[in-house]
Ligand SMILES: Nc1ncnc2c1ncn2[C@@H]1O[C@H](COP(=O)(O)OP(=O)(O)OP(=O)(O)O)[C@@H](O)[C@H]1O
C-alpha cells in the first residue's frame with residue numbers, strides 16, 4: 557500500500573455540541589457565528605476558547621453564555637467546570653459573520669432585509685393625529701401580542717422627538733455591533749431600536765433635516781432585525797422630514813391609526829390618515845384607545861364618550877381592529893418597563909391587543925406594495 561491519505565479533522569461530539577449551541581443574543585448556532593475557536597479536553601480538564609462576534613458582546617451577560625457552554629459540555633460527555641477563555645473575532649471574520657446574519661434566517665433559509673421591497677416582513681406603522689393618545693403604548697403592546705401569537709416581531713421607535721419605546725418595553729441594555737450591523741437589544745422576546753439609544757436621556761433632540769435623514773438611513777439600513785414577520789413602527793408625526801424619510805426607506809409600511817373614543821377626536825385622527833395618504837402608504841385599520849374604564853362594579857364607564865373609533869374606521873373605509881380600555885395597570889406597566897400584554901396576558905387590555913394582533917395577521921399584507929417608492 558502507498559501513503560495513507562491525509563486524515564480529515566473530525567469533529568468530536570464535544571466540538572459539535574458547542575458548534576450547534578444557539579447563541580442567546582444572535583439566535584444562530586455558535587459554529588455558524590465562528591465563535592468556537594478551540595476546544596481542548598485532556599483527562600478530565602477542558603479549555604474552550606470563544607471568539608466574541610463584536611464589540612459589546614454579549615450585551616446582556618457573559619454569565620448566561622458561560623453557563624450555556626458549561627451545560628453543553630457536560631451533556632456531550634465532557635468534564636464539569638471547563639475553563640472558558642474569550643478572544644475577539646478578527647475583522648475579516650466579523651464581516652463574514654455579518655454577511656451570514658444579514659442573509660440567513662434562524663431556520664437556515666435565506667431572507668431579505670426589511671428595507672428590501674421584496675422582503676416578507678410586514679411593516680406596521682402606528683400613527684395618531686395628536687400626541688398622548690397612546691401611540692407608543694399601542695405599538696409596544698401590539699408587538700408583544702404578535703410575538704406571543706408566534707409571529708416573530710420587532711419594534712422600531714421612529715418617533716425621534718419623543719422616544720419612549722425602550723423604557724416601555726423594558727430594554728435594559730444597548731445595541732451591539734457585528735461589523736456593519738447594529739443588533740437591536742431584546743426585551744419580552746421583541747427586538748427594539750430607538751434613537752434614544754444614541755442620544756442622552758436629557759439631551760433635547762434638535763435634528764436638522766439632512767442630519768435626521770442620515771441618522772434614519774443608518775438606523776434602517778444597518779439594523780439587523782433577523783427574519784422577522786412583523787416590524788412595528790412607532791411612527792414620527794405628520795408628513796415632515798422624518799416621516800418622509802421613513803416612508804422612503806420602508807415603502808412597505810402599512811398604517812394603523814390610534815384614536816380616542818370622543819367623536820371630536822376623529823377629526824384629529826383624520827390628519828394621520830391624510831398623512832399616510834400623502835406618504836402613499838396604505839391604511840389598514842383603526843385602534844381605539846382609552847375606550848372605557850371598568851369600575852369595581854364590573855360596569856364600563858365611557859369616560860371619553862364613545863363611537864369615535866368606529867366612526868373614524870367607517871369614514872376611512874378600514875376595519876376598527878379593536879378597543880383598548882383605560883387601565884391604570886397599563887400605564888404603571890409602561891412606566892416600569894413591564895408592558896401589560898407580557899406581564900398580565902389575561903387582562904382585558906392584553907386580550908384587546910391579542911385580538912388586534914390576530915386581526916392584523918389575518919388581514920394579510922396589502923395586495924400591492926408601491927414598488928416605485930422603494931429606495932435604490
Ligand atoms: N389604555 C390606557 N390605559 C391607561 N393608560 C394609558 C393607556 N394608553 C396609554 N396610557 C398612558 O397614557 C400616556 C400616553 O401614552 P403614550 O405615551 O403611549 O402615548 P403617545 O401617543 O405615544 O404619546 P406621545 O405623543 O407623547 O408620544 C402614558 O403614560 C401611557 O402609559
Ligand SMILES: [Mg+2]
Nearest residue numbers: 691692718720
Ligand atoms: Mg409616544
